[in-house]
Amino acid sequence: MSISSSKKITKILGAELDKLVSLPLIWLTLIGTFILNLVLAAAFTSAGLQGAAGTQSILNIGLASMGYLQAGFIILGISATCSEYTSGQIRTTLTVIPWRGFQLSAKHLALAVITIPAAFIIAASGILYTFMMMRDTAVGFEIDTMIETLVGATGYLTLTTLLSAAIGALLRRTTPALVMLLGYYFIISPLSRDFLPNYFPDTAGYYMYMPASNDEINVLTPMQGTGILMLWTLIFIKVAIIFYRQRDA
Amino acid sequence: MLTINNLVKHRGTDKILSGISFKARPGRVTGFLGPNGAGKSSTLRILLGLDHATSGSALINGKPFAELHNPLTTVGAALDGFGAHRMRTGRAHLRWIARAAGLSRSRVEEVLEIVGLTNAAGKRVGSYSLGMGKRLGMAAALLGDPQILVLDEPVNGLDPEGIRWIRTFLRERAQSGNTVLLSSHLMGELAETVDDVVIIHHGKVVADGTLEEVIGNHSTLEEAFFALTSEHAGDVV
Numbered sequence: 001m002s003i004s005s006s007k008k009i010t011k012i013l014g015a016e017l018d019k020l021v022s023l024p025l026i027w028l029t030l031i032g033t034f035i036l037n038l039v040l041a042a043a044f045t046s047a048g049l050q051g052a053a054g055t056q057s058i059l060n061i062g063l064a065s066m067g068y069l070q071a072g073f074i075i076l077g078i079s080a081t082c083s084e085y086t087s088g089q090i091r092t093t094l095t096v097i098p099w100r101g102f103q104l105s106a107k108h109l110a111l112a113v114i115t116i117p118a119a120f121i122i123a124a125s126g127i128l129y130t131f132m133m134m135r136d137t138a139v140g141f142e143i144d145t146m147i148e149t150l151v152g153a154t155g156y157l158t159l160t161t162l163l164s165a166a167i168g169a170l171l172r173r174t175t176p177a178l179v180m181l182l183g184y185y186f187i188i189s190p191l192s193r194d195f196l197p198n199y200f201p202d203t204a205g206y207y208m209y210m211p212a213s214n215d216e217i218n219v220l221t222p223m224q225g226t227g228i229l230m231l232w233t234l235i236f237i238k239v240a241i242i243f244y245r246q247r248d249a
Numbered sequence: 250m251l252t253i254n255n256l257v258k259h260r261g262t263d264k265i266l267s268g269i270s271f272k273a274r275p276g277r278v279t280g281f282l283g284p285n286g287a288g289k290s291s292t293l294r295i296l297l298g299l300d301h302a303t304s305g306s307a308l309i310n311g312k313p314f315a316e317l318h319n320p321l322t323t324v325g326a327a328l329d330g331f332g333a334h335r336m337r338t339g340r341a342h343l344r345w346i347a348r349a350a351g352l353s354r355s356r357v358e359e360v361l362e363i364v365g366l367t368n369a370a371g372k373r374v375g376s377y378s379l380g381m382g383k384r385l386g387m388a389a390a391l392l393g394d395p396q397i398l399v400l401d402e403p404v405n406g407l408d409p410e411g412i413r414w415i416r417t418f419l420r421e422r423a424q425s426g427n428t429v430l431l432s433s434h435l436m437g438e439l440a441e442t443v444d445d446v447v448i449i450h451h452g453k454v455v456a457d458g459t460l461e462e463v464i465g466n467h468s469t470l471e472e473a474f475f476a477l478t479s480e481h482a483g484d485v486v
Binding site for chain 1: 321336
């Protein structure tokens, strides 16, 4: 890659980061997700204190809110791409950065830069809260297991955000993208979980952070789960870029 | 130099542009006129790489927009609408644009000063009036101090002072050798500002020449415009 191209990519990435951090909706979504996660963690911890607790239980309880927490990251991803289509901003974007493939890739990269620390902090806050509340009942707590689980949860939330951003870029309108993704993650997927294989983004991604119990069949390893979710994400980003290049703005 | 060459645009079964050709030259302000739906915005959008042409070309200094090395320092564009997210402040909007083009933050303050938006720069774009939105669009177009300006209805929504400012500003830009292409439906205003005029109707160029040539035997540009865009108008002037 030439110095000129590398400088251009750095500028585009910087601009996309500026766009994200200067949009109040992004911060509102992250703060709202953080608060919601703590409330849910408190509720699940309170319920967990009623039963026996060990290392696994703390992680399980600390991450029990992940199913709901991902809604915030889905909104984050959709907001990042659909905000381009508010008040004609896409026209400004493309007259400043007409290299569409670069621009949309940079937007996803900038989103990942913001999402990774946010997802880590939010997921860790739930586990930390649970740990603090249940440490007296915890036996042989494994820090390595917790770190692996946290990394998996961060990866899952980040890839889910990027997947949502790609679908937002494809649909270009916030409401249809929200209805489609929240409908899939919260209605269609839970209802069809017993019939469909574990190769869908949410079901495969589940194994990135939640160790499978022994009585489960067709289980995936965390690496397999990561690979499958990453593949889904890359496919959707690629499709979004193809459509983005071909369509009129 | 802007060169539109035999540009055709179809949208579904609709023919938006039917082979239009014209040039906007350095040192001159070119007015681009036409009734609503004539194809003005489509032409500008293709020129700026926002829409794809069915055939033909729209070139900036001989290159398609996407092949420009640094578009912002070559072409400043302000199209309809604010072009900025309503929840972002005017200053934040200009800052991300400046970052993309490798321009300094002090340049953002300069253009805010030029368009008279410094005091409102910290407010969200959603609270801007139409005129303030237009000024923000102009500020974005001027950030890179480009040789070429492409402006869609630049005076729409501006107060008399703003209209006077933009007229003087565009004349000065052209006099210093820059290229200015602007669309407008305000004939009186346009006649005060432009050197050359292109009129399109139903996706075809019906007049292309200097202001004097296009006005011809008519008393005003407005009369010439209506004569040329009436259903039974004749050939290209």
